[in-house]
Each structure stands twice: as structure tokens, then as C-alpha cells.
Amino acid sequence: MVPISADRIEDLPALRGLFDFPVAACGCAIPLTGARHHPAEAVLVAGAAERRRDEFLAGRACARSCLDALGYGDAPVLRGERGMPIWPQGAIGSISHSGTIAMAVVAANVTARSIGIDVEQRRAVTDELQDLLFRTEERERLALLPQDERRAAATLMFSAKEAFYKAQFPIGRAFVDYREVAVETSESGFAVTTCIDIEGLGRSGTRFDGRWFAADGHVVTAIAL
Numbered sequence: 001m002v003p004i005s006a007d008r009i010e011d012l013p014a015l016r017g018l019f020d021f022p023v024a025a026c027g028c029a030i031p032l033t034g035a036r037h038h039p040a041e042a043v044l045v046a047g048a049a050e051r052r053r054d055e056f057l058a059g060r061a062c063a064r065s066c067l068d069a070l071g072y073g074d075a076p077v078l079r080g081e082r083g084m085p086i087w088p089q090g091a092i093g094s095i096s097h098s099g100t101i102a103m104a105v106v107a108a109n110v111t112a113r114s115i116g117i118d119v120e121q122r123r124a125v126t127d128e129l130q131d132l133l134f135r136t137e138e139r140e141r142l143a144l145l146p147q148d149e150r151r152a153a154a155t156l157m158f159s160a161k162e163a164f165y166k167a168q169f170p171i172g173r174a175f176v177d178y179r180e181v182a183v184e185t186s187e188s189g190f191a192v193t194t195c196i197d198i199e200g201l202g203r204s205g206t207r208f209d210g211r212w213f214a215a216d217g218h219v220v221t222a223i224a225l
């Protein structure tokens with residue numbers, strides 16, 4: 001699944017397959033050497049460190065490739081409130097990067113209110129991070145697993161929360177902490193249940209379902225709201 005080419009953007013069928021409506025999904029390696037970056041995007045990271053510039057521009061190049069595939073032309077994806085990407089009128093989307101790879105997904109806004117994706121290295125979440133990221137009941141479930149499995153399971157849960165955060169933010173503009181949602185995972189899906197009321201998404205206890213896959217040392221999560 002994972003884009004390995006440093007000089008071109010690839011279609012990502014496995015990422016597209018996480019949605020049950022049509023989306024464009026693209027990925028690439030970071031840095032993306034062959035890209036023509038949009039000047040209006042490049043200016044947003046002009047003063048940033050090289051690593052940050054590379055991941056931002058790779059994600060944006062993927063996003064614009066998705067937009068192009070769906071007929072939205074070559075408009076820049078600017079940056080809005082709290083880091084939220086600003087999509088052209090009629091489009092929704094999400095961007096993620098993880099060290100060496102970047103990806104983006106875009107759909108028409110008639111298919112869902114918002115979408116979120118996240119990619120992480122498969123065992124990125126160590127035991128030390130658990131108190132920050134998980135609720136008591138989530139930590140209790142993780143504690144039952146052998147250490148190697150625990151890190152992969154924790155990373156999947158973390159990634160699901162990040163994908164949910166990116167999808168929910170454009171709707172209610174709310175900062176939602178990691179422990180304000182609870183995640184349960186299954187073989188290829190996950191459920192996020194809110195533990196607080198979230199503007200535009202309903203009362204505490206509302207459940208949203210997403211999907212995931214793992215490949216090439218990474219886990220990828222996606223959710224549509």
C-alpha cells in the first residue's frame with residue numbers, strides 16, 4: 001500500500017477501500033523530489049525547518065493530486081484554524097504524514113460532512129504514552145496483551161483517535177482531548193465513542209465507526225462523519 005516512490009504521487013487503492021463512497025486517495029514518499037509545489041502552499045512553510053517543510057509540501061502535493069483527480073483543478077489547500085486544511089468549495093478531505101510517507105484523501109462534500117485519516121508507524125506508541133492517550137478502560141484492555149501486540153494495538157487506537165479528531169474539527173471546531181473519546185478496535189474496523197458533548201456531533205456516548213489496515217510497517221485509519 002505504501003507509496004515508496006520519492007519522485008511521484010501514487011494512487012492508494014487500499015486507502016480508498018476504507019471508505020464506502022467514492023474518494024480520491026494519493027500518497028508519496030517524503031521528500032517528494034519531483035513535485036511542482038504550489039507557491040501559495042510553499043509560502044506557508046517558508047520559514048519552517050526542512051523536515052516540516054518536506055512533510056507539509058508532500059501532503060499538500062498529495063491533496064492537490066486528489067483534487068485534480070476529482071475535477072477540482074489545481075487550487076492550493078491553505079491552512080485554517082488550528083492547522084485544519086481549507087478545501088475548495090464542495091470538497092472535504094484529510095492529510096496525514098508519518099516520517100517517510102505522506103497521504104491525502106478527498107471526496108465531494110455530498111458524500112459525508114467530513115473525513116479524517118491518519119498514518120502511523122506500526123508500533124509507535126510506547127507504554128509510557130498510555131496515560132496521556134487512553135482512558136482507564138482502554139489501558140486495562142491493553143494491559144491484557146503481550147508487549148509487542150500491545151504497542152501495535154495502542155498505536156492503532158491512537159491513530160483512530162487522530163483520524164477522528166481531524167474529521168470532527170471542521171464540524172464543531174472543538175479541541176477534543178485523547179481521553180475525551182474511547183476507541184474499540186476489531187479486525188479491520190474501529191468505533192470511536194465520545195465521552196463529552198461535541199458541537200455538531202451530538203451528546204456524550206455517540207458512536208462513530210471507522211476502518212483501518214496495516215501494511216509495510218504502518219497502520220492507516222480512516223473515518224467519515
Ligand SMILES: CC(C)(COP(=O)(O)OP(=O)(O)OC[C@H]1O[C@@H](n2cnc3c(N)ncnc32)[C@H](O)[C@@H]1OP(=O)(O)O)[C@@H](O)C(=O)NCCC(=O)NCCS
Nearest residue numbers: 056082083084085095096097161162165166169176177178
Ligand atoms: C492535529 C493532530 C491530530 C495531527 O496529527 P499528527 O499525527 O500529529 O500528524 P499527521 O501528520 O497525522 O496529521 C497532520 C495533518 O493533520 C491536519 N490537521 C492538523 N490540524 C487539524 C485540524 N484541526 N483539523 C483537521 N485536520 C488537521 C493537517 O493537514 C496536518 O498536516 P499539515 O500541517 O502538513 O497540513 C495532532 O497533532 C493533535 O493535535 N492531536 C490532539 C487532539 C487529538 O488528536 N485528540 C484525539 C481525540 S479526538
